[in-house]
Amino acid sequence: MDWNTTSKDFKRYLEFERNLSQNSISAYLNDVQKLKIYCEDLNLEIKDLSPRHIQDFLVWMSTFSISTFTQARLISGLKAYFNYLQLEHELDPNPIELIETPRLERKIPDVLHIEEIDALINAIDLSSPEGARNKAILEVLYGCGLRVSELINLKISNLFLDIDFIKIEGKGSKERLVPIGSQAIKYLKIYLQEVRNQQKIKLGHEDFVFLNRRGAALSRVMIFIIIKELATKIGLNKQISPHTFRHSFASHLVEGGADLRAIQDxxxxxxxxxxEIYTHIDKEYLQSVITQFHPRS
Incomplete structure (x- = not known):
């Protein structure tokens, strides 16, 4: 039972049995790689590891000033690895079984006011082909609450604009239908019909909705750059990212009285x-729920 063999087996397990995304798989394998490096310096084999070794490793990792969240994610990744070894390679005892994950405070995400979203979208220069694309990107990000990975992987074959829905492939390749509003549909159609139709598309990228100048699918980094440049342009003094639009989408729905289960879907x-974290964003909304629905209010 060596590090390289078990890492490869663990990767296949995450891919085919857990059906995780490539980003999640990479994160798990990076956690195992950190422990491997630490153990190899001490000439420790997997079978030799004890809870004390794991604790010493976590103390060593803390010298790199990692956050509580990073530490919790690291422990979670290693627990998945050792649980797999216990199940498939009969590892006994499990050295991480009694290691506790640090408690995390629920961080309320930053959101944008609708006026700030309008200002960002209105700041887009529509005189260039990229401007029409970027406007469609922001309208879809905010209008559908997508993750950045879901946006860049959005396919033309998954657009059902005639019935106001798009199909999204989310984490773990799980598919879901998401309603899309009239504004997002309007600017998406403008981009598809007036800009994308004029592009020479790279082989293998024909089904991707959003393309760069070379006719290939956009990268995550490009979406970050687009948003950061717009924030600078309007003088927005907030740290924002593509995920900020997803947070804003959810919190605005909560404030408007949308059903939490519908937002979850x-x-x-x-x-x-x-x-539920989005219900903590607007205290006035919570107070209005009590006032409206509680029999003693």
Whole structure:
């Protein structure tokens, strides 16, 4: 039972049995790689590891000033690895079984006011082909609450604009239908019909909705750059990213009185507790719910 063999087996397990995304798989394997490097320096084999070794490793990792969130994610990744070894390679005892994950405070995400979203979208220069594309990108990001990975992988074959829906492939290749509003449809059609139709498209990228100048699918980094440049252009003093539009989408729906289960489905959250964080954003909304629905109010 060596590091390289078990890492390869673990990767296949995450791909085919857990059906995780490539980003999640990479994160798990990076966690195992960190432990491997630490253990190789001490000439420790997997079978030799004890809870004490794991604790010492975590202390060593803390010298790199990692956050509590990073530490919790690291422990979670290693627990998945050792649970797999216990199940498939009969590892006994499990050295991480009794290691506790640090408690995390639920961080309320930053959101944009609708006026700020309008200002960002209005700042786009529509005189260039990229401007029409970027306007469609922001309208879809905010109008559908997509993750950046879902946006760049959006396919033309998954657009059902005649019935106001798009099909999204989310985390773990799980598909969901998301409603798309009239504004997003309007600017998406303008981009598809007036800009994208004029492009020479790179082989293998014909089905991707959003393309760069070379006719290839956009990268995650490009979406970040587009948004950062617009924020600078309007003098927005907030740290924003593509995910900020997803947070804003959800919080604005909550403030408007949308059903939390419906928001959960649209965002593709596995657990309702993930969606519930948006109810903490607007205290006035919570107070209005009590006033409207509680029999003693």
């Amino acid at each position: 649209m965002l593709g959250h596995e657990s309702i507790t993930t969606t």
